[in-house]
Amino acid sequence: MTRLALLSVLATAALPAAEHKLRVSPETLAWGHYWAGAKPVLSVKSGDVVEVQTVSGNPANLERAGLPADQLAPELLKLYSSVPDEARGPGGHLLTGPIAIEGAQPGDVLEVRIREIRLDVPYAYNSMGRNGFLADVFKQGTTKIIPLDRQRMLARFAPGIDLPLKPFFGSMGVAPPESAGKINSAPPGIHAGNLDNKELVAGTTLYIPVHVPGALFEVGDGHAGMGNGEVDITALETSLTGVFQFVVRKDMHLKWPRAETPTHYITMGLDPDLTQAARLAALETIDFLESEKKLSREEAYMLTSVAVDLEITQLVDGTKGVHAMIPKSIFASAK
Numbered sequence: 001m002t003r004l005a006l007l008s009v010l011a012t013a014a015l016p017a018a019e020h021k022l023r024v025s026p027e028t029l030a031w032g033h034y035w036a037g038a039k040p041v042l043s044v045k046s047g048d049v050v051e052v053q054t055v056s057g058n059p060a061n062l063e064r065a066g067l068p069a070d071q072l073a074p075e076l077l078k079l080y081s082s083v084p085d086e087a088r089g090p091g092g093h094l095l096t097g098p099i100a101i102e103g104a105q106p107g108d109v110l111e112v113r114i115r116e117i118r119l120d121v122p123y124a125y126n127s128m129g130r131n132g133f134l135a136d137v138f139k140q141g142t143t144k145i146i147p148l149d150r151q152r153m154l155a156r157f158a159p160g161i162d163l164p165l166k167p168f169f170g171s172m173g174v175a176p177p178e179s180a181g182k183i184n185s186a187p188p189g190i191h192a193g194n195l196d197n198k199e200l201v202a203g204t205t206l207y208i209p210v211h212v213p214g215a216l217f218e219v220g221d222g223h224a225g226m227g228n229g230e231v232d233i234t235a236l237e238t239s240l241t242g243v244f245q246f247v248v249r250k251d252m253h254l255k256w257p258r259a260e261t262p263t264h265y266i267t268m269g270l271d272p273d274l275t276q277a278a279r280l281a282a283l284e285t286i287d288f289l290e291s292e293k294k295l296s297r298e299e300a301y302m303l304t305s306v307a308v309d310l311e312i313t314q315l316v317d318g319t320k321g322v323h324a325m326i327p328k329s330i331f332a333s334a335k
Contacts, residue, residue, distance in 0.1 A: 019044075019048050019049050019050070020042060020044055020048060020049070020050040020051070021050070021051045021053075022041065022042050022050060022051065022052045022053065022096060022097075022099065023053045023075070024053045024054055024055050024075050024079070024094070024096045025075065025078070025079075026078065026079060026082045026083050027041065028041040028042075028096055028097070029079060029083060029094060029095070029096065030095040030096070030097055030098060030185075030218050031079075031083060031087060031088040031089065031092075031093075031094060031095070032088060032089045032090055032091030032092050032093050032094075032095075032184065032185045033089065033090060033091060033095075033182045033183060033184065033185055034095075034173055034174070034175055034176055034182075034183050034185060034191055034193055034216075034218060035175060035176075035181070035182040035183065035216075036175040036176065036177065036178040036180070036211070036212040036216070037178070037182070038097075038098050038175065038216060039098075040097075040098050040099060040100035040214060040216060041097060041098065041099070042097075042099045042100070043099070043100040043101075043102060043214070044099060044100070044101055044102065044246060045101070045102050045103075046101055046102065046103050046104075046246065046247055046248040047245065047246070047247055048101075048245070048246060049115065049243060049244070049245045050099060050243070050244050050245075050246065051241060051242070051243045052096050052097075052099075052219055052241065052242050052243075052244065053075070053096060053120070053241045054094065054095075054096050054169070054219060054220045054221075054222050054239060054240055054241070054242070055073055055075050055076040055079065055094055055120075055220075055222075055239045056076075056094060056220070056221065056222050056237050056238060056239050056240075057076060057125060057237065057239070058080070059072050059076055059077055059080055060080075061127070061143055062125060062143070062145070064143070065125065065143035065144065065145050066145050067123060067125070067145050071121060071122065071123060073120070073121060073239055076094075076239070079094065089184075090182065090183075090184040090185075091184040091185030091186045092185070092186070093170075093171050093185040093186070093194065093220050093221045094220050094221075095171060095185060095218040095219060095220035095221075096218065096219055096220055097216070097217055097218030097219060098174075098175065098214075098216035098217060098218050099216070099217045099218070099246070100213075100214030100215065100216060101214060101215050101217065101246045101248055102214070102248075103248045104210045104213065104214055104215040104248045105210060105213055106177075106210055106211055106212060106213070107209075107210065107253060108209075108210040108215075108248055108249060108250055108252075108253075109207050109208065109209060109210060109248075109249040109252035109253065109254050110174055110207070110208045110209075110210050110215045110217065110246060110247075110248065110249070111205060111206075111207055111246070111247040111248075111249050111252075112172060112205065112206040112207075112208065112217070112244055112245075112246060113205050113244065113245040113246075113247065114169075114200060114201070114202050114203065114204050114205065114206065114242065114243075114244060115202065115242075115243040115244060115245055116202050116242065116243040117167045117168065117169070117201065117202045117240055117241070117242050117243075118167075118240060118241045118242075119148060119150050119165070119167055119224060119238060119239075119240060120222075120238075120239040120240060120241055121148075121238060121239045122147060122148050122150065123145055123146060123147055123148055123238065124145075124146045124148055124155060124223075124224045124225075124236035124237055124238040125143055125144065125145050125146060125234075125236075125237050125238075126143070126144050126146060126232065126234050126235070126236060126237065127141070127142065127143040127144075127232070127233075127234045127237075128140055128141065128142045128143075128232045128233070128234075129232065129233035129234060129316075131233050131316055131317075131318070132231060132232040132233040132316060133229065133231040133232070133233075133315045133316050134231060134232070138232070146236060148165065148224060148238070150165075153165040155224060155225060155236055163225055163236070164225065165224045165225050165236075166198060166201055166224075166225045166226075167201065167202075167222065167223065167224050167225070167238075167240055168197075168198055168199075168200045168201045168223055168226075169200065169219050169220065169221060169222055169223070169240060169242060170194055170195070170196045170220075170221030170222070170223050170226075170235065171185060171193055171194040171195070171196075171218070171219065171220050171221035172192055172193075172195070172200070172206060172208075172217070172218075172219045173188070173191045173192035173193035173194075173195075173208065173217070173218060173219075174191050174192065174208050174209075174210060174211065174212075174215040174216055174217050174218075175191065175211060175212045175215070175216035176189065176190065176191040176211055177211045177212070178211075178212060184318075185221075186317050186318055187317050187318040187319035188270050188317060188319055188321060189270060189319060190209055190211070190255065190256060190257075191208070191209075191211060192206065192208045192257040194221060194317050195257065195268070195313065195321060196221075196223075196226065196230055196235070196313055196314040196317065196321065197259070197266070197268070197313050197321070197323055198223070198225070198226045198227075198228065198235075199259065199261055199264070199266060199323070199325075200259060201261075203261070203262060204259060204260065204261045204262075205259060205260045206257060206258075206259045207249070207252065207254060207257060207258045207259065207260075208254075208257050209253075209254045209255065209256070209257070210248075215246075215248075217244075217246065219242060219244070221237075222237070222238050222239055222240030223235040223236055223237060223238065223240075224236035224237075224238045228311055228312050228313065228314075229312050229314060229315050229316075230314040230315065230316055231315060231316065232316075233316040233317075255284075256268055256269075256270070256280070256284055258284070258288070259323075262328075263327065263328055263329070264325045264326055264327055264328060265288060265292075265326040265328065266323050266324065266325060266326070267281055267284035267285045267287075267288055267323065267324045267326070268280075268281060268284065268313070268321065268322070268323045268324075269281030269282070269283075269284060269321070269322045269323070269324075270319050270320070270321050271319060271320060272318065272319055272320065273320070274312070274315070274320045274322070277319075277320045277321060277322040278310055278322040280322075281310055281322040281323060281324045282304055282310065282324065284324070285300070285304045285308055285324040285326060286300040286301055286304055287300075288326070289303055289304070289326075293331065303330075304324070307326075307327065307330050308324050308325065308326050308327075309324070309325045310322055310323075310324050310325075311323055311324075311325060
């Protein structure tokens with residue numbers, strides 16, 4: 001068993017209670033950006049567990065689409081009424097944070113163990129945006145309210161169409177290098193951010209390269225579910241609360257984010273060009289197999305071809321995403 005797999009087993013053996021709770025408010029909101037210059041709203045130690053509340057949606061748009069006003073979270077209403085325009089942007093995501101993790105330094109890796117994700121409201125919404133994959137075909141701005149059955153974990157999309165819920169956060173990331181300045185929350189990158197990877201549900205772990213002291217983790221863009229590609233630019237958008245454990249890894253050094261589920265290792269490729277994103281995901285897979293599974297580079301390339309699935313993560317965030325699913329089951333005989 002590799003060190004990475006052993007750590008995953010140990011991580012799921014016990015689920016520590018949250019030691020910190022971070023509620024969303026005008027004071028704890030990063031509206032549409034990741035930034036090395038942001039002041040942390042919470043500082044924690046490596047190994048600490050934090051419960052983080054997030055919200056999603058524009059209240060006026062949601063009411064216009066038919067959402068009853070009494071279903072709007074008070075926190076969401078307060079953000080739109082209290083946060084001045086100059087504090088918003090350059091992107092649109094409502095991110096809670098940043099959280100500083102003591103001891104995290106550039107060159108380290110922040111291990112983010114996703115312990116729990118809770119659906120906070122009884123609805124999701126989907127909107128056709130101007131940057132949708134088929135924006136030349138469909139008129140932007142149409143929003144659909146989708147009721148959520150949180151007991152049965154189903155979304156009532158339409159009569160006879162029920163969608164299973166798999167809640168995850170579209171955006172989880174750290175501050176980019178200081179030289180990047182305040183970056184738009186929409187495109188993902190070496191800081192992770194708006195990965196929109198539906199595999200990152202409760203029970204999975206995300207590994208993010210650290211670029212500034214403290215890492216400065218932010219989270220938001222809650223999704224109740226999504227189809228790979230996210231073609232109209234939104235998923236089942238909703239408000240979520242997550243429970244995370246943060247571990248500073250001095251023994252890991254990554255160029256790009258990676259992840260691990262109970263059944264798969266995940267490498268990622270991110271680039272404005274989809275072909276280049278796929279190329280990067282394949283090269284990251286080969287690097288992983290070479291370093292973690294001790295294959296020759298040629299064997300790693302071959303194994304990627306015969307056993308690894310490259311999937312389109314999303315097509316619509318400016319920077320496109322491809323992720324590679326490496327099944328753990330193929331390594332069972334090596335235990």
